[in-house]
Amino acid sequence: MHTEPLGHPDWAPPDPVGNPHRRDHGWAGRIDRWEVTIAQALADSGYATGMWGKWHLGSEPEERSPVDFGFDEAVWCPRSADEVLWSMQSYFPEGTVTSAPYAGEMQIPMEPEPIYSRKKGAKSEVIATYDAKFRADFDRKITEWAMDFMGRAKAAGKPFYMFLPYTQVHIPPIPDPEFAGKTKRGNWADLLTQMDAFTGMLMDKLDELGLANDTIVVWTADNSSEVTYRAPAMDPDPLGGQWKGFCGPWRGGYVTSLEGSNRAPCIIRWPGKVPADRQIDGMDMSDFLLGNAEESGRDRVVCLQGNRLQAVKWRQWKAHLFQQDDAYSTWSPYNVPHIHNLEWDPREEHEVGFPHAWVLHPMAAAVAAFLKSLALEPPIKTGTPDPYLSPKPGELRVEEHIQLGVITQFITTIVKTHKEGPPPATGFQSNTG
16 A cells, blocks of 8 residues: 555656655655565575566665565566656656756756666666667566576575566557567557467476476456556657556446456466465465365455545445545545445446445444554554664554544554654655555
């Protein structure tokens, strides 16, 4: 859960203090260094770990790179791929610009997105500029690097954990030359074919190494469909400039609480079984995934937008506390929760009303427990200096109690003075997911 700036949800402005790639200060779009990642947990257990692709968890290459969170090696683009569009615009400034008179003569760097490479124990290295040409080749390179990593891990006799966040499909949709025009259905269709083919190359490599039956493969998406209608995006605009996605029977796109946002594809291939690791967060669903249980064990999901509890799901029921139809619209609170039955109404267009208001009671019980947990262990505020220290008894102060219908929200802050304050934020921020 994080906030991102105005405009496209993946955009982040340059840091004004002089480092063009240090864009995290005061920004919530980063992972805090005290977190324990899957890569860290598995590295501590003797796994080789590698990551290639999109790293949208921090732009500081020496402090919040994949290598700082448990990966032995990584090649990544910080933030997101839509910055590739910048250098395709004839009016994009090169070098630095000023923002007088308010920022005085401050030189604000406007440089293209870098591609970083780093290995454990070494400094990061900029190996390329993330422009249109590199974007066309990036996912193929990602696949090849990953296959090489698997081969090296097998030769060393080590188990491995590999994180491969492909950069496609995402704007701008620029296919690999082998797949450009292949489907005759446009760039998006070409990219889907490309992604399927690259996934197949990875699966074939597992077969070649004799590891297919000993490897868990999780194939999933981190977002729902794009909601953007923007034309043109550059000049000239060979990409069409329109990227409106489709979520099947569900309504809405990403960064809302509608089902078109909440639901993303996930396929898990797990031929073998492994002992359960230490639970860091979440819940054990192995029995459900292996077919040994009829239900997952989770019957409630809370939907947050920024720090706002926006909707609650319980079984097939869903209650919206706010209205927001897409990433670009504002949100407004409902006077009473709007209740939907997702089995009858997957697009969330028709309320079921008061006859079914009883579903708010199990929802309220679950949400109250969740919100109390946030009061006891508050989320880390943007700009909190590292290293983060968890609160001790007496360091929490309740600031406010808000009654939202049958739900009570608890808000607390940490009463603690750090030796140094957080660096200044950029001033641009919005509550997009």
